[in-house]
Amino acid sequence: MSSPIETLRQEGLPEQALAYLTALPEEQQQTLAQQVLSTMQKKDERVEKALSRALDVVPAPLRRTVRKMLFS
């Protein structure tokens, strides 16, 4: 399993932000990187849910078009 910092690098966290994290002492680095990652995952989930729920307010005949608009 990759470290939180490696995951954040793969997810596209800018180099400068990664440099801030890696300059911290090991334990602090892990704590902060883990927190940054956890917040990112929470935000991702929240947006995904909202996109799905947004379809609920769309009248049935338009739902297909809107689904395409939101998820294509």
Place this chain on the structure above:
Amino acid sequence: MTTMDHLAEQTKLERLLQVDEGSLGFVAEQEVQATRAFRQQLSEFYYQRHQDAFHRLAGLSKLLPISASAKLAMNLLGPVLAAGIACELPKDRAAKLAGRLPTDFLAKLSLYLEPSRAGAIIAAVDEDHIVEVARHLIAQQEFITLASFVTVISESTLRRIIQQVGNDGLSLLKVGFYVEEKTALNNVVTLLSEQQRRALFLAADEHSLWPAVLSLLPYLNDTLQGEMSNLAAEGEEQARDKLVRAVAQQGDWYPLLLSWTRMSQENLESSIRLPALHEEALLRECMAQLEKHNLQQALPNFTELLTEEQQALLA
């Protein structure tokens, strides 16, 4: 040395990461500028991850009547997403939508709004509505958010919000503490009444927040530095003595020494003759700090103003 700016940055990062206040104490040991840059990059990173989704939802919102969009935002999306989507809407549409949203929802939404992105939208929102949202933020003690909007609202809006805070010195202090662009403090302090300025000092004394008040001084222009320094010097001796001791304990002497250079001769005399400065260790530290910050020239008659007892301590 950990200054109030370090602590403000720590708290702002904790807010962004949605963790308990104080849980990332080690962040305050880092350079303020580096932590600020990290927080801003992180905020942008989170936003950009979902910018496409926000844009699509904004597109959907544009197809609906404003009232339906408002319902969508409140009932399904919630404040976090609504804040992101607002930034992807044309500012007029966003401002109209804001007009349809209840102020308590807007107050929640504003917690997640990035002022650097939302400045134009905020400028387009009705002033009464913004003042009402600010009232909610004050009641909920959301000072980081309130402070983040100081630079993007008009002076008349700011004036009305400051009037709403009234003589709650602690709230005023916290807003100042968290203001992102410290040059904006000049606008804020200029708009404070004398009573509000005094309330600020009273709060600093009551809540042991003298270092927080003093940390704001270097960001003010010369005139305001003078006004605030003289006003503080007119306070009770006991409070001013606590101020000096708080500074000595925290270690950041510069703002206090700067205030001495800005005040009247009479106030300077009473400030440097406080009981705390009749303690040898403290007085010697004070002299060393004057030298360190190269402020002897700005206070040429400093040693002459010391009492005989103080001069004997230094002999």
